[in-house]
Amino acid sequence: xxxxxxPRHARDPELALSTSGLRKTYRxxxxxxxxxxxxxxxxxxxxxxxxxxxxxxxxTTTIRMLLGLIRPDSGTMTVFDxxxxxxLPEVVDRVxxxxxxxxxxxxxxxxxxxxxxxxxxxxxxxxxxxxxxxxGLGERGKDRFRSYSLGMKQRxxxxxxxxxxxxxxxxxxxxxxxxxxxxxxIRETMRSLADAGRTVLVSSHILNEVQQVADTVTIIGRxxxxxxxxxxxxxxxGGTEAVRVRxxxxxxxxxxxxAAGFAPEPGPPGTVLVRAAAxxxxxxxxxxxxxLASREIYLAELVWQRPDLEEVFLSLTSEEHLGAGxxxxxxxxxxxxxxxxxxxxxx
Amino acid sequence: xxxxVGAELxxxxxxxxxxxxxxxxxxxxxxxxxxxxxxxxxxxxxxAQGQQAYEQAQKxxxxxxxxxxxxxxxxxxxxxxxxxxYDPAPTPQNYSAVPESFDEVGSIGVTTAAYLAMFTSxxxxxxxIGAEYATGxxxxxxxxxxxxxxxxxxxxxxxxxxxxxxxxxxxxxxxxLTAAQVAAxxxxxxxxxxxxxxxxxxxxxxxxxxxxxxxxxxxARHTVAAIVVPLxxxxxxTVLVGFTQDADAPLAWLPxxxxxxxxxxxxxxxxxxxxxxxxxxxGSDYTEIEKHVSFAHSxxxxxxxxxxxxxxxxxxxxxxxxx
Numbered sequence: 001x002x003x004x005x006x007p008r009h010a011r012d013p014e015l016a017l018s019t020s021g022l023r024k025t026y027r028x029x030x031x032x033x034x035x036x037x038x039x040x041x042x043x044x045x046x047x048x049x050x051x052x053x054x055x056x057x058x059x060t061t062t063i064r065m066l067l068g069l070i071r072p073d074s075g076t077m078t079v080f081d082x083x084x085x086x087x088l089p090e091v092v093d094r095v096x097x098x099x100x101x102x103x104x105x106x107x108x109x110x111x112x113x114x115x116x117x118x119x120x121x122x123x124x125x126x127x128x129x130x131x132x133x134x135x136g137l138g139e140r141g142k143d144r145f146r147s148y149s150l151g152m153k154q155r156x157x158x159x160x161x162x163x164x165x166x167x168x169x170x171x172x173x174x175x176x177x178x179x180x181x182x183x184x185x186i187r188e189t190m191r192s193l194a195d196a197g198r199t200v201l202v203s204s205h206i207l208n209e210v211q212q213v214a215d216t217v218t219i220i221g222r223x224x225x226x227x228x229x230x231x232x233x234x235x236x237x238g239g240t241e242a243v244r245v246r247x248x249x250x251x252x253x254x255x256x257x258x259a260a261g262f263a264p265e266p267g268p269p270g271t272v273l274v275r276a277a278a279x280x281x282x283x284x285x286x287x288x289x290x291x292l293a294s295r296e297i298y299l300a301e302l303v304w305q306r307p308d309l310e311e312v313f314l315s316l317t318s319e320e321h322l323g324a325g326x327x328x329x330x331x332x333x334x335x336x337x338x339x340x341x342x343x344x345x346x347x
Numbered sequence: 348x349x350x351x352v353g354a355e356l357x358x359x360x361x362x363x364x365x366x367x368x369x370x371x372x373x374x375x376x377x378x379x380x381x382x383x384x385x386x387x388x389x390x391x392x393x394x395a396q397g398q399q400a401y402e403q404a405q406k407x408x409x410x411x412x413x414x415x416x417x418x419x420x421x422x423x424x425x426x427x428x429x430x431x432x433y434d435p436a437p438t439p440q441n442y443s444a445v446p447e448s449f450d451e452v453g454s455i456g457v458t459t460a461a462y463l464a465m466f467t468s469x470x471x472x473x474x475x476i477g478a479e480y481a482t483g484x485x486x487x488x489x490x491x492x493x494x495x496x497x498x499x500x501x502x503x504x505x506x507x508x509x510x511x512x513x514x515x516x517x518x519x520x521x522x523x524l525t526a527a528q529v530a531a532x533x534x535x536x537x538x539x540x541x542x543x544x545x546x547x548x549x550x551x552x553x554x555x556x557x558x559x560x561x562x563x564x565x566x567a568r569h570t571v572a573a574i575v576v577p578l579x580x581x582x583x584x585t586v587l588v589g590f591t592q593d594a595d596a597p598l599a600w601l602p603x604x605x606x607x608x609x610x611x612x613x614x615x616x617x618x619x620x621x622x623x624x625x626x627x628x629x630g631s632d633y634t635e636i637e638k639h640v641s642f643a644h645s646x647x648x649x650x651x652x653x654x655x656x657x658x659x660x661x662x663x664x665x666x667x668x669x670x
Contacts, residue, residue: 068493069486070668088493097490103483107363119354120491160487 013081016045016168016199017066022075024061024223035061036223038075043201043218045167048194050214050231051203052309058223059203060100063172067097079168093121096161097170102153106146110137110156113145114163123163131159135189151182158189169193171202175209187213207309211235219313226316235307237315242275243285244268245292246301253297260291273305348501351492355505364474365509368467372517375463379456380524386447387525388532401442408437449529450537454615456521457542461549461614464517465556468510470574472560475506477570486669495665503561503657510557514550522546548613555649562660580606594622594636603640604648612645 022039025032036058043049053059064070066077068085077084082091104113114128132141135155140148148156154174161169171190175183191213194200204210210217211231218228227234247253250272257264257274262283267273276283289299359365385393412434419430440447479485492498522543526536564573584605590598602608602620612618618640623633 064486064668064670067490069489069670071666085493092491092493095490099486099490101483103487105358105478105482105484108361112361116354116358117488117491119357120351120488122350164491 014045015042015078015081016049017041017043017077017079017201019062019066019077020075022062022065022077023073024058024065024070025073034223036065036072039220039223040225041218042228043199044216045199046194046197047215048190048200048202048213050207050210050217050309051201051220052207052210052217052313053203053205053220053226054313055205057205057220059205059220060172061223062220063097063099063170063201063203067095067099067170069099093164094167095170096164096166096168097172098154098157098161098174099170099172101176102157102160104145104153104156104160107144109142109144110148110159111141113156114160117160118163121164127163131162134162135159150177151179151185154178154182154186155189158186166198168199168201171200173204174202175204175206183209207313211309217309219309219316221313221316227312231309234309234312237312240275241283241307242273242305243283243288244271244273244301244303244305245288245299246271247292247297247299249297252295253292256292256295256297257288260287262288262291271301348497351497351501352504352508355501356508359471359475359505359509362471362475362478365471368471369513369516372460372464372467372513373520376460376517376520376524379459379521380528383447383452383456383525384528387449387452387528387534389446397442398439401437401439404437404442408434412436446529446532446534448537449526449534449539450542452529453522453525453539453542454545456525457518457545457549458614460517460521461514461552461610464510464514464549464553465610467517468506468513468553468557469560469577471513472506472510472557473564473573474570475564476502476561477564477568477573480564480568481570483670489669496661499565499661499664503558503660506557506561507554511550511554513557514553517553518546518549545614545616552610552613552649555653558653559656562656565660566663592621592623594624602638603644606652608640609645609648612640612642613649616642618645 019039019041022036022041023034024036025034027033039058039062041051041062043051051059051062061070065072066079066084068088071085079088080091080094082088084091104110105116108116110132111128114131115125117123118125118128129138129141132138135158137152137155137159140152145153145156158169158171158174169190171186174186174190178186187209190200190202194215202210202214207219214231216228216230217234219226219234227237244267245253247270250266250270253272254264254266257272261277261280263275263277264272265275274283274288285302285304289302292299389397415434416427416430419433420427476485479488489495489498526539529536560573563576564570567573567576584607587598587601587605590596591601593599599622602622608618608620619637620640622636622638624636625633
């Protein structure tokens with residue numbers, strides 16, 4: 001990656017991290033495989049930012065590049081407005097990261113593992129006890145890492161990141177393999193970290209799970225940016241909300257609802273899908289039941305149909321003909337003009 | 348950097364393999380002392396018995412030596428000296444009639460301890476970095492300290508210091524305990540300074556072995572792959588012998604560049620090796636040519652090995668993706 005080339009978009013001090021035109025290919029037996037292709041990522045400071053995409057979409061590769069673990073083929077990256085990996089040492093103390101699974105020495109105790117990391121960054125030993133207590137492992141610090149459950153390992157990894165008291169935390173698939181209680185715990189932890197003023201970047205392939213905790217999201221597929229923004233605006237791309245009503249005579253119900261100013265459409269057998277008509281504003285379920293009851297059509301069931309990130313993602317990938325985790329040959333890099341257009345469209 | 352080296356040293360000494368290796372080395376030192384006890388401090392009864400056996404052998408040799416040499420010459424021995432060498436005079440040492448000198452036993456001790464410590468430190472060092480790749484903790488480490496060269500150097504320094512300590516314990520414990528046994532038996536510590544210097548050089552070689560184990564495992568990203576390298580060399584070496592013993596063979600120039608000869612030359616301030624040249628066309632007779640590898644040569648050899656290993660290791664580690 002060239003350091004002298006000017007970045008494609010202006011550096012923004014309001015961003016915790018950003019990438020521009022980031023590209024990474026891997027050599028495989030069948031030639032080169034694109035992992036990340038011209039990715040533009042913008043993570044604002046503060047809050048939880050979901051970095052979403054299916055397995056193999058390039059999330060972990062992107063995170064590894066940001067952390068200096070692997071080298072990009074091209075593109076620029078910044079962390080707290082510092083170009084990385086060149087100036088990563090200047091900001092690394094402000095970044096805590098867990099890439100994929102927690103990785104510690106299995107034969108060492110949790111405390112010894114953290115003591116080594118603390119020694120490397122010059123943190124006092126007392127900090128080790130603090131962070132162990134903070135993640136609820138104070139009592140189990142003397143146990144070997146290999147004896148930990150997956151949830152405990154994940155908590156230990158979070159404790160490791162907290163040794164630095166970082167402003168930015170990067171969690172890569174933090175809930176992989178966890179039970180529901182563990183997932184809930186991690187979600188709560190991320191939220192509380194963000195509420196304490198930190199920026200949390202969480203990558204996941206379980207989109208609905210992140211939807212519950214994220215303030216902003218970036219969705220990628222096959223290493224390319226598909227959508228970004230706050231959760232509400234992304235969800236709006238998934239279509240309008242609707243209610244599905246089960247009635248004895250769907251055709252008659254549809255007529256009544258049309259006359260009442262709704263936009264009904266046939267749903268699964270025995271049901272009608274009701275949306276607000278254009279210009280009607282938000283759909284009101286009570287208005288739907290009232291309109292049907294006024295003609296003596298009584299509901300057997302009413303279910304809200306709200307778009308979620310998964311639907312948005314599926315809709316985006318089908319639009320772009322992108323599948324999940326399928327390797328594809330390297331296309332030629334985009335001409336500079338096309339790249340400039342793409343940036344222009346984003347900014 | 349000091350902070351990082353300290354953290355790496357803490358990890359090195361906390362590892363189970365390091366502790367096991369240290370115990371194995373100490374056990375070997377103890378076993379060596381037991382093994383040499385009867386050599387350096389034979390009891391009066393053993394000495395008397397040995398003296399008797401020696402005198403008997405001396406008498407037999409005197410009776411038969413002239414006949415043996417004459418027969419040798421008749422059967423085709425080329426020179427008087429050659430035939431004399433086939434029937435050497437017995438020595439009191441052969442029969443434990445006198446204690447082995449400190450020089451003799453100490454030299455064996457230094458060599459034995461050096462080779463054992465070199466093997467052990469190579470193994471520990473390879474495992475030290477191999478475990479980081481195997482567990483993925485190297486990636487975690489780099490998220491705390493992203494400066495690759497700094498990380499490479501700190502780990503290397505820790506390995507070299509740890510190996511040197513192991514080597515020093517192995518070599519000087521062996522020498523010290525041997526000296527104590529010899530002195531306790533009232534014998535002089537012959538060439539003690541020479542042996543101490545040889546021990547110092549052995550410690551350097553143990554540190555080099557540790558460094559090579561570290562770099563090889565770093566390049567291979569696997570402990571076992573690194574350990575396979577010297578084993579594979581051992582296999583190749585057995586094949587190479589056939590191509591290097593003949594003074595006129597295409598690979599006759601190779602021995603001075605092989606590690607084992609340079610190890611010996613560095614430890615003993617020079618080493619000799621033999622090559623052979625056929626005298627008769629059918630190869631049924633040959634002459635032995637003795638060649639020498641100097642201490643300076645071995646010093647330059649090991650310095651080159653270290654510089655190349657460090658440069659290659661650092662270069663690869665700086666650029667390599669760590670996942």
